[in-house]
Amino acid sequence: MLNxxxxxxxxxxxxxxIRESRLLxxxxxxxxxxxxxxxxMFRMGAAEVAVVELSVGAGLVTVIFVFAINxxxxxxxxxxxxxPRPLAWVAVVLAxxxxxxxxxxxxxxxxxxxxxxxxxxLHGYFKRVLWHxxxxxxxxxxxxxxxxxxxxxxxxxxxPFATGKEESHxxxxx
Amino acid sequence: MNYAALCIGLVIGLPWLGALLVWWAGDGRPxxxxxxxxxxxxxxxxxxxxxxPLGSHETAVKISVxxxxxxxxxxxxxxxxxxxxxxxxxxSLAVIFSVDYMKGEAQLGRYYAMILFFIGAMAGLVLTxxxxxxxxxxxxTALTSYALISFYNDDPKAVAGxxxxxxxxxxxxxxxxxxxxxxxxxxxxxxVSVLLEKAEVLPESVLGILAFGFLIAAAAKSSQFPxxxxxxxxxxxxxxxxxxxxAATMVNAGVYLLARFYPAFEGxxxxxxxxxxxxxxxxxxSAIMALTAYDLKRVLAYSTVSQLGYMxxxxxxxxxxxxxxxxxxxxxxxxxxxxSAGAVIHAAGTRDxxxxxxxxxxxxxxxxxxxxxxxxxxxxxxxxxFWSKELILEAGLTGGPAWMLGVMIFTAGVxxxxxxxxxxxxxxxxxxxxRHAHDAGMFMKIALIPLALGTLVSWLVVGPFGRLLEETLxxxxxxxxxxxxxxxxxxxxxxxxxxLGVIALGxxxxxxxxxxxxxxxxxxxxxGVSRSSFGFEFINRKVVDFxxxxxxxxxAGQTGVLSWNLLAIVVTLFVVIAILSxxx
Amino acid sequence: xxxxxxxxxxxxxxxxxxxxxxxxLVSRNLMKIVVGLQLAVKAAMLAFILSxxxxxxxxxxxxxxxxxxxxDTVVAxxxxxxxxxxxxxxxxxxxxxxxxxxx
Numbered sequence: 134m135l136n137x138x139x140x141x142x143x144x145x146x147x148x149x150x151i152r153e154s155r156l157l158x159x160x161x162x163x164x165x166x167x168x169x170x171x172x173x174m175f176r177m178g179a180a181e182v183a184v185v186e187l188s189v190g191a192g193l194v195t196v197i198f199v200f201a202i203n204x205x206x207x208x209x210x211x212x213x214x215x216x217p218r219p220l221a222w223v224a225v226v227l228a229x230x231x232x233x234x235x236x237x238x239x240x241x242x243x244x245x246x247x248x249x250x251x252x253x254x255l256h257g258y259f260k261r262v263l264w265h266x267x268x269x270x271x272x273x274x275x276x277x278x279x280x281x282x283x284x285x286x287x288x289x290x291x292x293p294f295a296t297g298k299e300e301s302h303x304x305x306x307x
Numbered sequence: 308m309n310y311a312a313l314c315i316g317l318v319i320g321l322p323w324l325g326a327l328l329v330w331w332a333g334d335g336r337p338x339x340x341x342x343x344x345x346x347x348x349x350x351x352x353x354x355x356x357x358x359x360p361l362g363s364h365e366t367a368v369k370i371s372v373x374x375x376x377x378x379x380x381x382x383x384x385x386x387x388x389x390x391x392x393x394x395x396x397x398x399s400l401a402v403i404f405s406v407d408y409m410k411g412e413a414q415l416g417r418y419y420a421m422i423l424f425f426i427g428a429m430a431g432l433v434l435t436x437x438x439x440x441x442x443x444x445x446x447x448t449a450l451t452s453y454a455l456i457s458f459y460n461d462d463p464k465a466v467a468g469x470x471x472x473x474x475x476x477x478x479x480x481x482x483x484x485x486x487x488x489x490x491x492x493x494x495x496x497x498x499v500s501v502l503l504e505k506a507e508v509l510p511e512s513v514l515g516i517l518a519f520g521f522l523i524a525a526a527a528k529s530s531q532f533p534x535x536x537x538x539x540x541x542x543x544x545x546x547x548x549x550x551x552x553x554a555a556t557m558v559n560a561g562v563y564l565l566a567r568f569y570p571a572f573e574g575x576x577x578x579x580x581x582x583x584x585x586x587x588x589x590x591x592x593s594a595i596m597a598l599t600a601y602d603l604k605r606v607l608a609y610s611t612v613s614q615l616g617y618m619x620x621x622x623x624x625x626x627x628x629x630x631x632x633x634x635x636x637x638x639x640x641x642x643x644x645x646x647s648a649g650a651v652i653h654a655a656g657t658r659d660x661x662x663x664x665x666x667x668x669x670x671x672x673x674x675x676x677x678x679x680x681x682x683x684x685x686x687x688x689x690x691x692x693f694w695s696k697e698l699i700l701e702a703g704l705t706g707g708p709a710w711m712l713g714v715m716i717f718t719a720g721v722x723x724x725x726x727x728x729x730x731x732x733x734x735x736x737x738x739x740x741x742r743h744a745h746d747a748g749m750f751m752k753i754a755l756i757p758l759a760l761g762t763l764v765s766w767l768v769v770g771p772f773g774r775l776l777e778e779t780l781x782x783x784x785x786x787x788x789x790x791x792x793x794x795x796x797x798x799x800x801x802x803x804x805x806x807l808g809v810i811a812l813g814x815x816x817x818x819x820x821x822x823x824x825x826x827x828x829x830x831x832x833x834x835g836v837s838r839s840s841f842g843f844e845f846i847n848r849k850v851v852d853f854x855x856x857x858x859x860x861x862x863a864g865q866t867g868v869l870s871w872n873l874l875a876i877v878v879t880l881f882v883v884i885a886i887l888s889x890x891x
Numbered sequence: 892x893x894x895x896x897x898x899x900x901x902x903x904x905x906x907x908x909x910x911x912x913x914x915x916l917v918s919r920n921l922m923k924i925v926v927g928l929q930l931a932v933k934a935a936m937l938a939f940i941l942s943x944x945x946x947x948x949x950x951x952x953x954x955x956x957x958x959x960x961x962x963d964t965v966v967a968x969x970x971x972x973x974x975x976x977x978x979x980x981x982x983x984x985x986x987x988x989x990x991x992x993x994x
Binding site for chain 1: 895906908971975976978983987
């Protein structure tokens with residue numbers, strides 16, 4: 134029953150984060166969604182990732198969102214989408230139908246039943262998997278973080294458009 | 308971490324570190340940039356030289372990256388270490404040459420960073436034993452080649468040449484990628500040695516697709532028939548770049564690929580014949596084109612295509628050793644020719660040979676080294692080009708049909724003819740104008756003289772070179788002979804004397820060109836056709852135009868409204884899900 | 892039985908994808924589109940864990956989910972930095988105002 138409550142909580146807070154027009158409140162709803170998702174992951178036996186998701190997804194990303202909203206500022210925008218609203222609905226319904234089409238056959242598999250049964254005996258190898266079997270991921274993650282930090286520094290420290298103008302001016306003068 | 312692994316790390320890592328540092332040094336400090344580039348390229352060259360005695364077929368570096376990609380492995384086998392040594396040593400000489408050649412140019416950071424990035428990637432390409440990494444390094448070399456061809460990016464010809472090179476080599480890259488993925492799908496590994504070992508396990512049709520996919524990749528990269536037109540257009544690059552990338556190293560990657568996978572593909576029906584045909588057509592067509600061109604660098608570019616054709620032909624004929632030995636000789640003498648041509652162009656201020664003439668007196672050093680390189684290109688005895696070319700012709704005698712051998716010998720004569728024409732037009736004859744050309748600068752000489760010495764004596768290492776390949780390439784079945792054996796064999800072979808006779812005929816044809824109106828008149832007719840590359844220029848240009856027009860037309864779909872872009876992404880997701888669910 | 896954990900997660904995953912797609916498609920505010928992207932990634936993470944649970948390979952699933960978290964965080968950070976730059980350059984976050992790519 135708790136699972137159902139968490140699930141409903143995730144969907145409601147996600148929906149509210151989309152509907153809300155004030156950006157700060159949107160960020161808070163997103164943080165709540167993230168926290169509930171991490172709780173759900175914990176209940177599925179993925180404890181390690183749940184902790185990371187709680188701290189990074191719900192914590193760090195929210196802080197960055199609030200920071201960005203502070204710099205960029207909020208504004209009232211028209212709610213009229215640039216896309217016909219029915220088209221968006223068609224896309225959503227199609228996504229749901231197609232995902233269900235893909236997932237439901239897998240749910241009939243025999244492994245599904247064992248997946249229902251056990252909860253605790255599954256984990257314990259996380260470190261080995263992370264460092265040995267998927268070490269390419271770890272390397273890529275390190276590179277990615279490095280690239281991300283460099284990008285953000287480049288974007289935030291000076292105004293790239295101003296320097297861009299100077300360069301094009303240089304080219305013209307040649 | 309053993310010694311070989313350290314050397315491999317240095318050979319690849321040093322140039323890349325140097326590229327970062329040069330870029331970091333900034334264009335405001337050109338002296339620092341020159342110094343850094345020279346230091347790092349020379350250090351990489353030393354590391355590669357140290358790697359040669361460590362050659363073995365054992366895996367030296369093994370980076371585990373998990374189950375999906377297998378291990379990233381590097382093997383310092385004979386093919387790998389000698390090509391890495393060529394890439395780094397010729398690379399460092401080209402960089403040293405650039406100190407004089409690029410003096411005072413703007414944006415040196417971009418120039419040196421790209422060259423160093425290229426040197427590291429080329430060394431990685433030949434040293435790695437992982438198909439996935441081969442593809443990665445392959446594409447890096449293509450990218451840097453494009454960036455350097457278009458270095459003078461305010462010149463529309465340079466930009467067009469770069470685009471053409473990029474698009475056509477990408478076509479080849481697709482062949483390589485397809486081959487790598489198919490091999491992974493069937494063998495569950497990206498390891499090159501696994502593919503060589505288990506080639507018979509693959510179904511015949513699959514192996515055929517692999518073999519011809521790699522042939523397309525090699526032909527596009529090495530500018531072979533029918534892709535031979537991008538290399539001459541790539542001559543808009545600064546001359547040291549032409550010497551390094553478009554003569555000595557990157558264009559050899561195709562020959563390297565064919566030689567590396569020859570044991571796996573030799574049994575595929577029709578593959579060897581196709582390889583020989585591609586090599587022969589490239590050799591003869593571009594030799595004729597070199598005969599009628601007036602642009603000094605284009606003549607050299609055509610001759611590069613022609614000599615690469617010899618190597619490809621040798622691989623097809625089963626002479627992997629001959630092809631690699633010619634590759635070795637060719638890298639040295641062609642880098643020498645290009646660099647001295649660079650000195651000539653730098654001094655004369657033009658690339659048109661009709662406006663040169665009589666430069667020999669003003670630049671004696673450059674004339675001396677250019678003539679040495681030219682004699683090697685023509686295949687005259689005692690220089691390195693003679694020995695390796697004769698080895699190729701002998702491989703053709705045992706491994707290929709006689710008519711192809713005949714065409715190759717005829718091409719040797721044409722090669723001699725265009726080489727002497729080129730030397731005469733540049734250094735001898737009447738000076739076309741009273742321009743004072745200064746001799747090469749100090750750094751230019753530092754780069755030219757080792758190459759000239761190499762051209763004179765590099766054939767002496769044929770014995771150790773053969774042993775290195777024999778010991779470290781277990782699948783190729785190469786048998787090494789000592790220098791004496793090979794020399795004796797070449798001297799006794801009738802093919803050698805026939806080839807020398809034809810070369811002498813080519814020489815005579817140039818000396819007697821006034822009397823031979825009968826021959827030269829019809830040649831004028833060929834000239835027009837050959838300048839348009841026998842129609843292949845048209846086809847290749849159509850391919851490039853089509854790609855660019857497609858991109859231009861697809862721009863209409865870009866409204867810049869984010870919502871529509873997102874909708875397109877979502878629709879693509881649906882397509883992916885549908886494909887997955889249907890299990891296609 | 893119908894409210895067991897697996898069924899709940901399937902419904903939540905599909906629901907999150909739907910909400911995220913809708914949010915990204917109809918929002919006018921650039922920042923809200925980044926929020927929608929975040930929601931979609933949450934769904935992807937849940938799906939990874941779910942598949943790991945079903946196959947009994949929860950550790951590999953966790954490892955992949957960790958990669959997704961890192962990637963997603965970097966994407967969010969870079970996207971928000973870009974949003975800030977857009978705001979500086981255009982003075983607005985309205986995606987209609989910034990669609991200047993027309994020929």
